[in-house]
Amino acid sequence: MVRILLRFPEKIVDQPIIAETILKHGIPLNIIAAHVDFHGGQVLAEVPSQDIEKVVSAFRERGVIVTIPKLIEVDKEKCIHCGSCFSLCPTGAITINEDFSVNFDKEKCVGSSCGLCVDACPVRAITLTREPNLLVQNSENKKSV
Amino acid sequence: MFRRKQMLGKDTRTVAEINEKIKKGDVQVLTAEEMKKLVEKSGVEVAYKEVDVVTTGTFGAMCSSGAVINLGHSDPPIKIQNAWINDVPVCHPGAAVDLYIGATQMSETRPFEYGGGHVIEDLISGKEVEVRATAYGTDCYPRTKLRTIITKDDLNQFYLLNFRNCYQRYVCATNSRDETIYTYMGKLLPRFGNATFSGAGALNPLMNDPDYETIGIGTRIFLGGTQGYVIGEGTQHDPKNLSGTLMVRGDCKNMNTRFIKGAAFTKYGTTLYVGIGIPIPLLNIGLAKKTAIRDEDIHIPIVDYGVPARNRPKLGTVSYKELKSGSIIINGKKVKVSPLSSLKAAEEIAETLKAWIKEGLFYLSAPVERLPRDTEYKPMKQSEETVLVKSVAHQAVTCREDEKIEEVAKQIIRYSVNHVVVVDELGKLRGIVTSWDITKAVAEGKEKLADIVTRKVVTTQMDEPLEAASRKMSQHQISALPVIDHNRKVLGIITSEDIAKLLGRQQNG
Numbered sequence: 283m284v285r286i287l288l289r290f291p292e293k294i295v296d297q298p299i300i301a302e303t304i305l306k307h308g309i310p311l312n313i314i315a316a317h318v319d320f321h322g323g324q325v326l327a328e329v330p331s332q333d334i335e336k337v338v339s340a341f342r343e344r345g346v347i348v349t350i351p352k353l354i355e356v357d358k359e360k361c362i363h364c365g366s367c368f369s370l371c372p373t374g375a376i377t378i379n380e381d382f383s384v385n386f387d388k389e390k391c392v393g394s395s396c397g398l399c400v401d402a403c404p405v406r407a408i409t410l411t412r413e414p415n416l417l418v419q420n421s422e423n424k425k426s427v
Numbered sequence: 428m429f430r431r432k433q434m435l436g437k438d439t440r441t442v443a444e445i446n447e448k449i450k451k452g453d454v455q456v457l458t459a460e461e462m463k464k465l466v467e468k469s470g471v472e473v474a475y476k477e478v479d480v481v482t483t484g485t486f487g488a489m490c491s492s493g494a495v496i497n498l499g500h501s502d503p504p505i506k507i508q509n510a511w512i513n514d515v516p517v518c519h520p521g522a523a524v525d526l527y528i529g530a531t532q533m534s535e536t537r538p539f540e541y542g543g544g545h546v547i548e549d550l551i552s553g554k555e556v557e558v559r560a561t562a563y564g565t566d567c568y569p570r571t572k573l574r575t576i577i578t579k580d581d582l583n584q585f586y587l588l589n590f591r592n593c594y595q596r597y598v599c600a601t602n603s604r605d606e607t608i609y610t611y612m613g614k615l616l617p618r619f620g621n622a623t624f625s626g627a628g629a630l631n632p633l634m635n636d637p638d639y640e641t642i643g644i645g646t647r648i649f650l651g652g653t654q655g656y657v658i659g660e661g662t663q664h665d666p667k668n669l670s671g672t673l674m675v676r677g678d679c680k681n682m683n684t685r686f687i688k689g690a691a692f693t694k695y696g697t698t699l700y701v702g703i704g705i706p707i708p709l710l711n712i713g714l715a716k717k718t719a720i721r722d723e724d725i726h727i728p729i730v731d732y733g734v735p736a737r738n739r740p741k742l743g744t745v746s747y748k749e750l751k752s753g754s755i756i757i758n759g760k761k762v763k764v765s766p767l768s769s770l771k772a773a774e775e776i777a778e779t780l781k782a783w784i785k786e787g788l789f790y791l792s793a794p795v796e797r798l799p800r801d802t803e804y805k806p807m808k809q810s811e812e813t814v815l816v817k818s819v820a821h822q823a824v825t826c827r828e829d830e831k832i833e834e835v836a837k838q839i840i841r842y843s844v845n846h847v848v849v850v851d852e853l854g855k856l857r858g859i860v861t862s863w864d865i866t867k868a869v870a871e872g873k874e875k876l877a878d879i880v881t882r883k884v885v886t887t888q889m890d891e892p893l894e895a896a897s898r899k900m901s902q903h904q905i906s907a908l909p910v911i912d913h914n915r916k917v918l919g920i921i922t923s924e925d926i927a928k929l930l931g932r933q934q935n936g
Contacts, residue, residue, distance in 0.1 A: 362486070362688060362700065362769045362772060363769045363770075363771040363772065364487075364700075364765075364766065364767055364768060364769040365765045365766040365767070365769070365770070366613050366614070366623070366765050366766075366767055367765070368753070368763065368765045368766075369616075369621035369622060369623065369762075369763035369764050369765035370614060370616065370621060370763075370765070371763075378753060378766075381771060381774070382751075382766075382769070382770035382771040382774065383771050384771075398614075398616075401609075401614065401693040402613060402614040402693065404488065404613075404690035404691060404692055404698075404700070404767075405688060405689075405690055405691075405700075406540075406691065
């Protein structure tokens with residue numbers, strides 16, 4: 283699965299674009315996080331890797347800004363388990379175990395669409411990386427909604 | 428009393444007796460964590476009878492740390508005036524080739540990312556570092572320039588010498604501002620979005636011996652993975668406020684980078700994580716009771732770091748038990764809280780020290796002088812008064828949101844200002860409009876004020892130091908700040924012009 287960030291500008295936010303895309307292409311999308319109001323919307327979704335190019339171009343045709351968020355990478359050798367990152371994580375991807383070791387759950391992380399923890403790590407064990415082997419380019423317009 | 432004496436054999440122990448037991452291999456050692464459990468289960472008397480030593484630990488960012496090095500003499504010799512290691516300026520406090528690497532000194536080429544703390548870590552790990560130095564040259568020290576690559580093996584002395592470490596307890600930090608701030612207490616999200624704390628709570632060394640019965644000059648300790656010493660109380664030692672500190676020394680050449688680490692706090696600077704563990708010999712039953720202290724018994728204030736003043740507002744108190752649970756309540760809201768010191772490493776340190784003592788690798792030492800218990804921690808004497816916002820604040824030109832742009836433009840001309848503060852019917856802040864916004868609106872044919880108002884306004888308060896307000900303006904690249912009270916009612920405005928005028932007056936006066 284690959285995570286994609288969909289941004290819906292104000293003028294198209296009232297259209298059922300996600301539903302229509304799923305129906306038209308028969309590709310399942312798993313929505314991880316979403317924030318939509320009448321000014322626009324932002325949806326983080328998971329797409330099967332083999333369908334990524336088809337899905338991205340389908341959304342772009344409808345005027346959706348598509349980016350592939352970078353992923354959070356934790357260098358376990360560097361991590362000193364201080365927990366500085368823990369309170370910054372809005373998705374619960376970072377937890378502290380009973381023995382006070384810090385645990386990172388990649389599944390719950392929304393990557394560079396959040397990224398709050400990256401500059402809080404005092405030993406710089408947290409970095410953002412691109413999904414390897416990905417041919418799809420990010421949209422030009424990177425202005426956040 | 429007689430019966431208890433019989434039960435315990437004897438009322439007190441000495442360090443020498445404990446060392447004898449270490450030698451024989453039958454010393455009883457528990458970590459502070461284990462001691463608390465034993466006391467809870469079996470009571471203080473049994474615990475005192477069974478346990479000789481309790482080990483403690485902490486591993487946190489300790490900025491007042493550094494290392495002394497001696498390079499040996501070059502040929503021809505140099506009396507170093509300025510020096511850098513890996514581009515980090517290092518201080519030259521004494522004769523020719525002694526240097527002090529301060530943990531918070533930052534690299535001139537990679538500031539905020541690499542600093543003195545990292546140099547110390549790199550040297551300990553055996554890496555090569557580049558030393559550069561300049562000097563004015565004398566008859567006895569003719570050399571004026573130096574560049575050399577060294578490792579720790581090339582140094583005569585390389586020891587950690589920390590002025591203030593191991594705070595007994597510290598505060599919990601949060602942030603009331605509308606923006607994220609970066610502090611030595613870590614990254615603090617806007618509007619009390621998170622909180623941070625430091626210190627190991629009930630595992631902290633000084634917390635387990637709060638009357639400093641066994642800690643003082645000459646106490647042998649775990650320091651950075653090897654044996655080091657307490658050499659006195661640290662700077663800002665504040666015993667009456669349960670905030671004692673330590674000055675420590677240890678041989679860096681034997682340290683382990685697992686327990687001593689360079690660190691960078693974004694937009695604050697670099698520092699050093701230092702691992703310290705202190706063995707508390709249970710010399711009397713009182714010490715057994717003290718080492719049973721629990722996280723729920725240690726309380727610290729929640730402090731608003733959003734207010735850039737020495738006396739930051741306190742928003743309540745919390746215990747280390749609550750802090751270690753992962754969330755606390757601030758203003759009725761549940762807030763996630765981060766430890767900044769590694770509690771995992773703190774436990775590891777206590778465990779390691781316990782193992783050393785049990786294996787006969789570490790003997791206890793009685794202090795030749797205990798840490799003082801009566802010193803005061805005073806604020807700085809400032810011979811020049813701090814200038815506050817109120818000394819330059821003046822009445823703001825205000826308008827309501829439903830006014831026409833044309834009307835606001837007239838106000839700007841009439842009062843000859845650049846900023847008009849938008850308020851509601853109660854005088855509370857709604858936004859701000861600048862003459863530039865008005866010009867742009869006219870150029871773009873906009874008529875409604877509501878379309879051009881900036882609503883996310885950076886503000887100040889009457890009793891904020893002017894320097895802090897001025898920093899806000901330059902950070903946000905703006906030239907005015909509305910002055911508001913706690914209910915967001917607009918009391919006035921300050922502009923960069925006001926500050927420039929004040930500086931001009933000060934310089935001329």
